Amino acid sequence: MGKEESNGGKNYTGYDDRFSTYVWNSETRQFFGRTGLAWAKLTIFYTIFYIGLAAFAGLCYFLFSKTLTEEHPRWMLGYRPMPDPDTNAGSTLIWYTLGKRSDAKFWYRQLDEYVTGVEQSVYNSDVLSCERDMKATNEKSCRVEVSQFGNVCTKANKFGYESGDPCILLKLNRIFGWEPECYGINENGQYDKKLLDDDLNEAEGMPSSLKTYIFSNVNSISDDAKRANFLSTIWITCNGEAKPDQENLGTFAYFPSNRQGISGKYFPYHKQPGYQSPFIFVQLKNPMRDVLINVECKAWAKNIIHDRINRLGSVRFEILIDS
Missing domain, CATH: 2.60.40.1660 (Na, k-atpase alpha subunit.)
Known part of the structure; x- marks a missing residue:
């Protein structure tokens, strides 16, 4: 009775004892209900789990980044x-x-x-x-x-x-x-006939009708500046x-x-x-x-x-x- 404290008629001694035992049980040597070995296994498990989760997220980001390019537009x-x-x-x-x-x-x-x-x-x-x-x-x-x-x-x-x-x-x-x-425009923004020929020859899949359209219009223009503007x-x-x-x-x-x-x-x-x-x-x-x-x-x-x-x-x- 000398160790028992009360507040408003309510006894907290039993609760305090149970909580302190839960935090550290000297008989079973458990901390918060688990032994040191159990805590070690749990820590290792979650460490591996979150490392794996982070690696998976990183892999997804890496694969997604490979679908993007700074040189070409993704969708045009x-x-x-x-x-x-x-x-x-x-x-x-x-x-x-x-x-x-x-x-x-x-x-x-x-x-x-x-x-x-x-x-x-x-x-x-x-x-x-x-x-x-x-x-x-x-x-x-x-x-x-x-x-x-x-x-x-x-x-x-x-x-x-x-x-x-x-x-x-x-x-x-x-x-x-x-x-x-x-096509046909050099680094200085000027018309280049040889470059145009090379560019259109290398334009894989371009319809021949478009190549004909470009060539015929360029040939009908007499001024190189206007050709550059058209191209x-x-x-x-x-x-x-x-x-x-x-x-x-x-x-x-x-x-x-x-x-x-x-x-x-x-x-x-x-x-x-x-x-x-x-x-x-x-x-x-x-x-x-x-x-x-x-x-x-x-x-x-x-x-x-x-x-x-x-x-x-x-x-x-x-x-x-x-x-």
């Missing part, structure tokens, strides 16, 4: 319009019924909204007009002039969807600090993914019509105020009705690599126009 092309992400998440199918306005409207409205946003950038004083040889700086970007696309892929024309000749907007994703290495382009080509797709597609038209691609003046991207991603329109002229067609579009520059499996440097979508 994006496109509009796109299926509703809420109802068709992951789908790349553009599907509508010709003559059904509500169907067509779903698609061309996306382009209408996108182009409207680009048009509004004209009011941003931080955006340059970039006429002639001007190009973007680290502080200011170049304005994307909607007027350059002509009168085919326009709001007034419903971007071709109601007529069955739909326009697809292709844009380059924003890659910080990246600039294209263009300062990320070229764009589209085609059916397989032979049957190519047969069902019909033909393509690219806008702006004076450059089958995106001018290099819009690069680099440095989060400039009012920056708009540059784009072009590709019109599918009279594609086969009631047939699912797989379309693949590619971007071309010396520092853009292509990998069909991983969709590097390209974009793929399907189109189905019901009659």
Whole structure:
């Protein structure tokens, strides 16, 4: 009784004894319910476990880092319009019924909204007009002039969807600090005929139609500075993914019509105020009705690599126009 203390009529002596025994039991030589050997085994187990966990995380990061490269963009092309992400998440199918306005409207409205946003950038004083040889700086970007696309892929024309000749907007994703290495342009930014010949000969997989287009346009220009301006382009080509797709597609038209691609003046991207991603329109002229067609579009520059499996440097979508 002399060792017993009470507080408010409650006896804590038994509790204190049990807790002190739990912390250190001199009879069993256990600390917090475990012997020294048990604690040693537990420490070794968790040490190995967390080392293994850290090694696994490091391996995952290493493998992921191998899919990235500082020399080439990981993903280059994006496109509009796109299926509703809420109802068709992951789908790349553009599907509508010709003559059904509500169907067509779903698609061309996306382009209408996108182009409207680009048009509004004209009011941003931080955006340059970039006429002639001007190009973007680290502080200011170049304005994307909607007027350059002509009168085919326009709001007034419903971007071709109601007529069955739909326009697809292709844009380059924003890659910080990246600039294209263009064919036929030397390190000083000047036109080099021999370099152009070598570059196009080494451009693996480039369609012969694009090579012909580039050569014929360069030969029609008399001034080297204008040739350099023309060649300062990320070229764009589209085609059916397989032979049957190519047969069902019909033909393509690219806008702006004076450059089958995106001018290099819009690069680099440095989060400039009012920056708009540059784009072009590709019109599918009279594609086969009631047939699912797989379309693949590619971007071309010396520092853009292509990998069909991983969709590097390209974009793929399907189109189905019901009659």
